[in-house]
Amino acid sequence: MRCLRILVAGMAVFVWFGFQIAQLSAAPTAKIVEVKGEIIDTWCYLSGVMGGPDAVVGTAHHTCALWCAAGGIPVGVKAEDGTVYMVLKVKGEDPLAQSDTILELQSDSIVAKGEHYIRDGINYLVVAEVVSNAGITNKNHDDFGVVPGFAIPELN
Amino acid sequence: MMAMKNLAVLVVVALGLVAFAGNAVAQDYSKGSNAKTFGLSGEQKATFSGKVVDIHCELSGDCPANCGGGNRTLGIVRASDNALVMVSKSAQFEFNGAADDLLPYCNKNVDVDGLLIGDDPGVKSKIYMVQLIRETGQTDWEMAELWTDAWKKRNPDSSGEGPWYRRDERVAKQLKKEGYLGLGLDVDKKWIAENQ
Numbered sequence: 001m002r003c004l005r006i007l008v009a010g011m012a013v014f015v016w017f018g019f020q021i022a023q024l025s026a027a028p029t030a031k032i033v034e035v036k037g038e039i040i041d042t043w044c045y046l047s048g049v050m051g052g053p054d055a056v057v058g059t060a061h062h063t064c065a066l067w068c069a070a071g072g073i074p075v076g077v078k079a080e081d082g083t084v085y086m087v088l089k090v091k092g093e094d095p096l097a098q099s100d101t102i103l104e105l106q107s108d109s110i111v112a113k114g115e116h117y118i119r120d121g122i123n124y125l126v127v128a129e130v131v132s133n134a135g136i137t138n139k140n141h142d143d144f145g146v147v148p149g150f151a152i153p154e155l156n
Numbered sequence: 157m158m159a160m161k162n163l164a165v166l167v168v169v170a171l172g173l174v175a176f177a178g179n180a181v182a183q184d185y186s187k188g189s190n191a192k193t194f195g196l197s198g199e200q201k202a203t204f205s206g207k208v209v210d211i212h213c214e215l216s217g218d219c220p221a222n223c224g225g226g227n228r229t230l231g232i233v234r235a236s237d238n239a240l241v242m243v244s245k246s247a248q249f250e251f252n253g254a255a256d257d258l259l260p261y262c263n264k265n266v267d268v269d270g271l272l273i274g275d276d277p278g279v280k281s282k283i284y285m286v287q288l289i290r291e292t293g294q295t296d297w298e299m300a301e302l303w304t305d306a307w308k309k310r311n312p313d314s315s316g317e318g319p320w321y322r323r324d325e326r327v328a329k330q331l332k333k334e335g336y337l338g339l340g341l342d343v344d345k346k347w348i349a350e351n352q
């Protein structure tokens with residue numbers, strides 16, 4: 001009988017613990033952060049569809065990054081520690097709005113300030129302000145060429 | 157008696173840990189999937205059900221009508237585990253996202269088939285490429301390939317030959333201003349001459 005009570009109590013504790021975890025997962029709260037990093041095309045970077053991660057950033061991949069951003073693929077900030085933040089808004093604009101804001105930042109090295117959310121392993125950033133913008137500093141086209149190769153029609 | 161009690165406590169803790177670990181470990185959603193594979197990083201076929209959501213709304217409570225009307229990144233809250241799955245890519249292979257394919261199902265329950273992608277240490281979860289979608293309860297699948305038609309409607313003046321990304325006015329404006337490499341037209345000109 002005592003064992004049964006312990007078993008039931010244990011299960012109750014476990015259910016409560018699981019519920020708390022689920023609540024944390026479902027309702028993240030934002031923190032205000034500053035993130036220093038490069039604006040990237042997250043699909044090419046994470047999928048490896050066009051090569052390794054060092055080839056699908058910077059000048060080598062700039063034109064493709066413009067295509068992907070205009071194509072509605074989520075833009076991200078790759079921070080200096082390697083963390084990728086998915087950008088949900090930039091300076092009050094939704095990311096898929098038909099404006100130039102995100103395209104003008106593509107491949108740039110920036111410091112972004114905004115709300116940081118994390119849910120189910122993905123970091124999200126609502127960029128309130130681009131604190132600084134050094135432009136494109138990752139000049140990797142001499143190492144990788146242009147990725148994909150057809151990005152520059154004159155080379156085909 | 158004390159030993160029995162300790163044993164019972166240990167059993168309860170062990171069962172709890174096993175159950176928790178079972179939930180925490182990524183589930184296999186490949187059973188029943190007919191998704192095309194491409195050999196992408198961390199690629200896993202995955203079919204599941206869930207509710208289409210505006211990700212920003214889901215996280216922050218800032219919820220415009222109709223999931224942002226196509227201006228926001230959409231995702232799916234998976235029914236089996238309440239995970240928010242970021243849908244980054246449609247079935248089209250012309251640099252297309254998935255918002256146009258998900259938007260008709262805003263806040264509705266859908267079944268999807270596609271690929272979970274990614275194993276980068278900087279992103280501790282996979283993103284999703286949706287290939288097929290249907291409202292839950294329907295039998296026929298729709299291919300997730302609405303983007304290029306939606307682009308034509310958004311850009312009625314972008315005429316000419318070639319794929320959309322060669323004709324898109326916003327892309328053309330950036331390329332005209334900063335070049336293919338993003339460093340200016342003079343850098344482009346010199347580099348192209350050296351590499352032709």
